[in-house]
């Protein structure tokens with residue numbers, strides 16, 4: 201066996217249906233007495249109800265979280281943090297809200313209780329992406345890692361399938377890239393394969409009109425594993441392309457990840473045979489790329505880049521941006537390679 205380096209994150213994780221009721225107790229565990237609850241405008245009612253349930257421990261609610269963590273939103277939240285003498289954060293929502301909590305923690309080092317309600321996985325990672333002037337920049341620092349995470353599968357029951365499906369495949373994309381990460385190790389390889397299997401099984405059950413509680417819980421479990429992979433090992437071309445498209449063209453993060461994963465995995469197919477074998481095992485197929493494409497077709501709200509409103513000129517610009525800085529990928533990537541992946545996704549052809 202080859203040697204490896206493995207670092208475990210220090211996050212305290214409660215995974216339990218109904219776990220939301222433990223939020224107050226978890227704040228006590230963190231010795232937080234004046235928490236600020238964060239949410240998007242769409243989840244403001246639930247965030248307010250959560251704040252009420254925590255009584256005196258809560259100093260207020262900020263419901264302005266937005267996708268890709270715009271710096272001006274963080275500035276507005278910071279004004280409330282200072283005015284209300286906040287001593288801890290409760291991020292209630294998807295990756296956008298968790299991102300806002302991280303951005304505030306980056307500036308203040310306040311403790312965070314993260315209560316995710318999508319499958320994005322950000323709550324497990326020391327990574328923060330922030331957007332300013334149309335550019336998304338990412339940094340990694342333990343300062344932004346939440347202290348405690350409550351995964352309550354019941355919180356995902358309200359996710360409409362057009363958000364749930366892409367969000368789950370967004371998580372799966374973390375696990376796919378973890379399989380061929382340069383610093384992969386036996387623990388993350390196990391987690392990644394189990395995560396792909398769980399999400400692969402769950403996706404059909406996320407898409408119907410009828411609530412499938414088991415599928416929701418299994419997708420959340422897979423998302424947790426995917427988040428731990430994202431936290432532990434480096435990501436490659438898939439994440440670079442998706443961050444470029446998301447940050448510079450303001451496209452929906454999960455929708456882009458969901459659409460792109462079959463195309464970026466296909467690009468790496470011959471350079472990551474063990475990863476392909478793991479995906480095939482996890483999805484119970486002989487054709488890993490076909491399996492990913494079929495999963496995307498089941499889950500995606502937008503099945504080609506055209507439907508995001510992008511033009512072929514945008515694709516050329518995205519290709520330029522995506523290769524601005526060198527990064528590891530199992531197969532060396534040129535600008536034209538990126539353009540080719542994007543053109544394939546533009547048409548939505550089977551890779």
Ligand code: NAD
Pocket residue numbers: 240241242243266267268269293294295296297299317318319320321322323325326327328329355356357358359360363367370430453454
């Ligand atoms: P999101 O947080 O914007 O949520 C999408 C929409 O779903 C929002 O309108 C939200 O209000 C709504 N929503 C969330 N949970 C809901 C629920 N249970 N019921 C009904 N509606 C609900 O999107 P996302 O895909 O979760 O997160 C994307 C963001 O997370 C991006 O900014 C991305 O960069 C970031 N992210 C960061 C990391 C990291 O490690 N730093 C990892 C993954 C994602």
